[in-house]
Amino acid sequence: MYKVEFEDLATKVYKTLKNMIISGELKPGEKLIQEDLAERLGVSRTPLLSAFAKLAQENLVETISRRGAYVKRFTEQELVDIYDIRIQLEPLGAERAAVYITTEEVAQLEHLLKEYDVATQTKDMHTLKQIDYQFHMSIMRISRNRLLYDMLSTFNVIIISNIKGLLKPPEKSDSEHHQLLDALKGKNSFEARRIMYEHISDSRDNLLKHLIPFDSE
Amino acid sequence: MYKVEFEDLATKVYKTLKNMIISGELKPGEKLIQEDLAERLGVSRTPLLSAFAKLAQENLVETISRRGAYVKRFTEQELVDIYDIRIQLEPLGAERAAVYITTEEVAQLEHLLKEYDVATQTKDMHTLKQIDYQFHMSIMRISRNRLLYDMLSTFNVIIISNIKGLLKPPEKSDSEHHQLLDALKGKNSFEARRIMYEHISDSRDNLLKHLIPFDSE
DNA sequence: CTAATGTTTTTTGTATACAATATCTATTGA
DNA sequence: TCAATAGATATTGTATACAAAAAACATTAG
CATH class of the missing domain: 1.20.120.530 (GntR ligand-binding domain-like)
Known part of the structure; x- marks a missing residue:
């Protein structure tokens, strides 16, 4: 049975950002500016925030309330x-x-x-x-x-x-x-x-x- | 040095929902209706969506695009x-x-x-x-x-x-x-x-x- | 009576607006 | 010259609005 798979923007953005970290395009310590990334990826901030939440939960990104999100750097x-x-x-x-x-x-x-x-x-x-x-x-x-x-x-x-x-x-x-x-x-x-x-x-x-x-x- | 720790609503909601899963108030398979939960927790849907994203990434919740989020049931x-x-x-x-x-x-x-x-x-x-x-x-x-x-x-x-x-x-x-x-x-x-x-x-x-x-x- | 179709309601996904806070820049005072 | 203060700008957090899709319900046809 062929089934149409819909992927919401938050998931697409999450995958895109994760790949950017894997490929080195995003470096540890790098600040992820919401407006910039939203514009660059052609989406509003809403799905981006969900993607950040996922990446933060996965420990790939660190979000500091009111200060922003960073690709997490590990000691x-x-x-x-x-x-x-x-x-x-x-x-x-x-x-x-x-x-x-x-x-x-x-x-x-x-x-x-x-x-x-x-x-x-x-x-x-x-x-x-x-x-x-x-x-x-x-x-x-x-x-x-x-x-x-x-x-x-x-x-x-x-x-x-x-x-x-x-x-x-x-x-x-x-x-x-x-x-x-x-x-x-x-x-x-x-x-x-x-x-x-x-x-x-x-x-x-x-x-x-x-x-x-x-x-x- | 005493430092004021601010916790955004998304994080509060995430913790609340996680505790509700731990305590058994939310059961595996249970559907999490955004509007209902938002009203019940006294927040808008926005922080709730981020909390869902975190819980989903953590494998505690399963979100099915366009259909909703469920406390994840494991085989x-x-x-x-x-x-x-x-x-x-x-x-x-x-x-x-x-x-x-x-x-x-x-x-x-x-x-x-x-x-x-x-x-x-x-x-x-x-x-x-x-x-x-x-x-x-x-x-x-x-x-x-x-x-x-x-x-x-x-x-x-x-x-x-x-x-x-x-x-x-x-x-x-x-x-x-x-x-x-x-x-x-x-x-x-x-x-x-x-x-x-x-x-x-x-x-x-x-x-x-x-x-x-x-x-x- | 059941299945198909149409309509209404509910829910989800996303963009946008607004307020609060942080950061940056310019100005002032010692 | 440096530190403190004020003002401007940028960014983040969150609520709200709107559109699309799914679910629920009602109606019709076989």
């Missing part, structure tokens, strides 16, 4: 806290994905990794981060746990937005992504979980090591 | 998925709380458990659930990981709201809560983590056992 400690949570959750997602994954989904992940291979060669950092986000989020979607997906989407957006540069050499990530995909293809839950755990732990450790100088970029 | 499978996530996260929170906890915080938890003791005797299910929520959320606050707190607040509200009755005898919960508090008082991270894991796992298992008849209440 290093907060980013580490996020990694602590990711370390608990992404292995769970990978474990589940190994159970549920379909051949179409395998093909999609393979396609993403081909693009990641290329971006690793060309050292295109922006693309590396975007594909990394998509790869991880695809696995969370395959896990069939909607709330897990939602939460990790938030965290991964925060990490992309707040961490300049990469937390490990892309060749290493590339290799780990491939190993992870192999485990998923082989329906090996235990291995998928273990690889994902190592993959995220590594990054957390590197984040800790860079806690003082990483702001210098 | 049994979704509740199990939530437990899977809780099992990963609450032990992390307990482990951290054992590190950070202060004597004042110990006293607060002790006070909550005294109330839980009483409610266990009187079989006051509503109070048991409310104190359980407060006890768990206090531990997450003590963990000093804000995002962890926020996420678990959502999950625990969903569980209170969607699960009628209790998932284990209150005497058992009471006992486990006390053991947990002892571990926290003793700054024993490992033990706190272990106890919390068992505590939540038990409940998850009982939820699974009740998957078919639990809707009959």
Whole structure:
């Protein structure tokens, strides 16, 4: 049954702004002026306010009453806290994905990794981060746990937005992504979980090591 | 420095509605009519819409464009998925709380458990659930990981709201809560983590056992 | 009697208006 | 010259108005 899906403006604006944060067009700390954005997006302030409310609730935006909304900037400690949570959750997602994954989904992940291979060669950092986000989020979607997906989407957006540069050499990530995909293809839950755990732990450790100088970029 | 904190109406309405969901005044599946609620809360629809947007983003409310907003009802499978996530996260929170906890915080938890003791005797299910929520959320606050707190607040509200009755005898919960508090008082991270894991796992298992008849209440 | 159609009412989505507050700029006083 | 004050401007919070769509109700046709 074909069903017409209507999407209200608030939802469209929310998605647009979230993508602008993911792509780096909106930076942490940047003030979001309602009138400016409303004009730029061609809507009134009303749907924009709802979108802000959603983004604020999702911790991507911070609204200070009567002073305005800002793309939220995270402290290093907060980013580490996020990694602590990711370390608990992404292995769970990978474990589940190994159970549920379909051949179409395998093909999609393979396609993403081909693009990641290329971006690793060309050292295109922006693309590396975007594909990394998509790869991880695809696995969370395959896990069939909607709330897990939602939460990790938030965290991964925060990490992309707040961490300049990469937390490990892309060749290493590339290799780990491939190993992870192999485990998923082989329906090996235990291995998928273990690889994902190592993959995220590594990054957390590197984040800790860079806690003082990483702001210098 | 004393600082005047202004809270906009949208935030007040959000908190009010969230509390109405926690207390059971608003039930899963219940339609939230904007005009009615606006009148009842004494505000215009504008802050109410922002509050809805926040609640929807938090997964407590489901808004269907052009049709309205409903307190979100979760399927049994979704509740199990939530437990899977809780099992990963609450032990992390307990482990951290054992590190950070202060004597004042110990006293607060002790006070909550005294109330839980009483409610266990009187079989006051509503109070048991409310104190359980407060006890768990206090531990997450003590963990000093804000995002962890926020996420678990959502999950625990969903569980209170969607699960009628209790998932284990209150005497058992009471006992486990006390053991947990002892571990926290003793700054024993490992033990706190272990106890919390068992505590939540038990409940998850009982939820699974009740998957078919639990809707009959 | 039931299903289809038409009409009325209710609700939602959004733009706009207005008031309050914060921020910025200009002026004044020490 | 710097700090304080006043005035202008910009922004935010909220109520209200209006249009569109959905829901409810009434009427008609088979």
